[in-house]
Amino acid sequence: MTGDPGGGDGSGDPGGGSAPDAPEGGDGSGGRGADDRPAGTMADVVAEVFAALREGEEGIDLLRTLDPIYRTVSRDGEAVVDARVETVRSALGEDPESVLVLACGVGDLLERLAGEYPRVLGVEPEPRIAGIASRRAGVPVVVGDPTDPPLRGRFDAVVGLGYPTVRPTAEDDPDRLFETVRNLLSPGGTLVLDAPEEPRAVLGGPLSGEVGGYRVERSVAAGDVTGDRAEMGVDYELERTADGEVTGTVQHATVRLFDPDDLADALSAAGFVDVRVNRNEDEPGGLVAAGRRGD
Numbered sequence: 018m019t020g021d022p023g024g025g026d027g028s029g030d031p032g033g034g035s036a037p038d039a040p041e042g043g044d045g046s047g048g049r050g051a052d053d054r055p056a057g058t059m060a061d062v063v064a065e066v067f068a069a070l071r072e073g074e075e076g077i078d079l080l081r082t083l084d085p086i087y088r089t090v091s092r093d094g095e096a097v098v099d100a101r102v103e104t105v106r107s108a109l110g111e112d113p114e115s116v117l118v119l120a121c122g123v124g125d126l127l128e129r130l131a132g133e134y135p136r137v138l139g140v141e142p143e144p145r146i147a148g149i150a151s152r153r154a155g156v157p158v159v160v161g162d163p164t165d166p167p168l169r170g171r172f173d174a175v176v177g178l179g180y181p182t183v184r185p186t187a188e189d190d191p192d193r194l195f196e197t198v199r200n201l202l203s204p205g206g207t208l209v210l211d212a213p214e215e216p217r218a219v220l221g222g223p224l225s226g227e228v229g230g231y232r233v234e235r236s237v238a239a240g241d242v243t244g245d246r247a248e249m250g251v252d253y254e255l256e257r258t259a260d261g262e263v264t265g266t267v268q269h270a271t272v273r274l275f276d277p278d279d280l281a282d283a284l285s286a287a288g289f290v291d292v293r294v295n296r297n298e299d300e301p302g303g304l305v306a307a308g309r310r311g312d
Contacts, residue, residue, distance in 0.1 A: 059089050059123065060229020062145055067231060067255045070264040079268040081143045083253055085123045090226035090233050098125045100299035101178045105130065108209040108307040113173030117201060120163035120179045124150030130176070131156045140166045164194045171203040177210040180219050180303070183272050191273065195287035202310040208289060212275040215302030216247040219272055232256040234265075247272045277304055284308050 063086055069077055077083065088094055114135045121127040121139030123146060131137040131154045139158035141147040151158040161167040163181050175198050182191050191212075198208055213219045216239045224235035233255055240248030249272055254265035281294045289308030297303035 058229065059086070059149060060231075062086065062149070063228045063231045063233070063255065065145075067257060067264060070255065070266055071262070077266055077268075079251060079270055081146075083251070083266075083268065085143070085146045086228065086233060086253075087221060087224060087235055088125065089123055090224055090228055091221070094125060097300065098129060101126050102129045102133075104178065104297075104299075104305055105174075105176055105209055106133075108305075109174050109207050113207070115170075115172045116174045116176060117166075117168070117170075117172040119166070119175065119177040119198075120181050120184070121150050121154075121158060122146060122179060124153040124158070126176075126178060127156065127158070128154040134174075138170075138172075140168070165197050166201070168201060170201065172201055172206060173203055174207045174209065175201055177208075178305075180211055180213055182210075182212045182275070183219055183270075191275075192283060192287060195284055195289070199288045199310055204310055204312050206310045207307065208284075208309075209305070209307050211297060211300070212280055212304050212306065213272060213302060214275055214277065214296065214304050216242065216249055216272055216274070218297070218300055218302035218304075220249055220251075227258070230258050232258055242274070245274045245276075247274055275304060280304060280306055288312070 062082070066077060066082060066086065112134060116130055116134045116137045118127050118130060118137065118139045121141050124139065127137065127139045127150055137154070137156045139147070139150055139154065139156065140161055140163045141150055141158055142160065142162055144160050147158040147160045159167065163177070164184050177198070182194060198210070202208065220237045220239060221235075223237065224233065226233055233253070236252045238250045238252075240250060249270050251268045251270075252265065253268070254263060256263045277294045277296070281292050284292045284306060288311050290311040292306065292308035294304055294306045297305045
């Protein structure tokens, strides 16, 4: 094990000093630590989103802001996490000591992996969501782009189960994501990553639930598919149950789809060996890829 996320006390500060294999930054974080993050809960996030939508503010992002709400309310969330934990176990084989989790969201998978492996670190772009994930999992979470984390460490395993390839910074250049992940792995380290083959993998389903005094309604629609790109639309409606006031937003996104053979070839070209790409039986329309850094 060469990467050392450090910490593990739930503070969100990776620590690690200035050792050359620690995450970047004077405190080893390379990004904002827990002390810099706004405190709060998922209910606070929903309240902020509600206020921003009501005032017509910009900056409400489908992946960074709304998807964590969906994952919190979704009744299928626990089953999905169970399946992803099994995917990680199967792919990693011998237990790694250090695991980096990309786009950890509210920390559901992060929490489970933190209970199985000695050193676990998350990366999440939204500061408040990162704080929630860190407190939930009891491990550090660095604020940064999951497709290009502010880290210079080496890890025994990198896990990207949450479709990091659909994020805007990876959409047009997934090869950059694969190369970034390779550079974060120790020689022989393992990558586990998912990618959509069909739009339904990332669309999710309709939703109705409550978080902290707000009712959340979500509906989805798949648009045209052109080549390896699919259009999607997601309609969110939030109701404050105390007074019945309602607001909402419709978010549109373009999703890059992957052919299994093309995904395997791209990972091989990025320097991975023993690459395996399988269709995800637990999340229809998705692919799961695994491979090892080749040097």
